[in-house]
Amino acid sequence: MRRARFARVMCAPVLVGVLALMGCQKSPGASGSLNDTSASKSPSGYGLVFLGVDECASRGRGSTxxxxTSEKAQAQVIARYDGRQSEGPACPAYTDFVLHISESRPAYDEDGDGAVPKGYACMRNLESPHPGDPGGGGGPRTIVGDCVYTAGKGEVRETACDGSGENKPEFKVRSAVQNRDKCPKSTELYVQLGGSKPVGCAVPA
Structure with a gap:
């Protein structure tokens, strides 16, 4: 058996529009932003917190x-945190993409102080596809069941396990453990996952 290698997950390239692919929790994934203009022109009114848990958002330029129940609803908030994503809690495992909320001062806000604080919302598409599912090839986190391909020395990127992505899967994460020595002997690649079990044990896909 070949000696297992260690690789960290690289950030994915940026896509056009406000929903850009950027790194999240040390893994590639879809994210986006609600800039000051879109937030101020489209006050919430649907809950006590702007884009609170279980609320929905449209997708694309000017996402809000x-x-x-609206025909414009594309995804639902499954977790919502204030502050920078890099400094806050990780989104749930099956998050499809992340909306970054810029600080703004709309006509309506949750506590009446005239401001919606900077934060991020972990989003789940209302309908398929779900890139955040195991093997889906996307989402802000790499999880057990996901596949990766070699993107450089000591670096990998996530890709769809069914081969539908631009890059064919080379390895599949079979389990997540606290330390490398907990991985099974069949492991050929250690993938940096983060979280309480930061080491992914991967085998050829």
Missing amino acids: EVPC
């Missing part, structure tokens, strides 16, 4: 909060 909309009623979940």
Whole structure:
């Protein structure tokens, strides 16, 4: 058996529009932003917190909060945190993409102080596809069941396990452990995952 290598997950390239692919929790994933203009022109009104848990948002340029019953609703908030994503809690494992909320001063806000604080919302698409699912090839986190391909020395990127992505899967993360020595002997690649079990044990896909 070949000696297992260690690799960290690289950030994915940026896509056009406000929903850009950027690194999250040391893994590639979709993210986006609600800039000051879109937030101020589209006050919440649907809950006590702007884009609070279980609320919905449209997608694309000018993405904003909309009623979940609206035909414009594309994704639902499954977790919401204030502050910078790099300094806050990780999104749930099955998050499809992340909306970054810029600080703004809209006509309506949750506590009446005239401001919506900077934060981020972990989003789950209302309908398929779900890139955050195991093997889906996306989402802000790499999790057990995901596949990766070699993107450089000591670095990998996530890709769809079914081969539908631009790059074919080379390794699949079979388990997550606290330390490398907890991985099974069949492991050929250690993938940096983060969280309480930061080491992914991967085998050829």
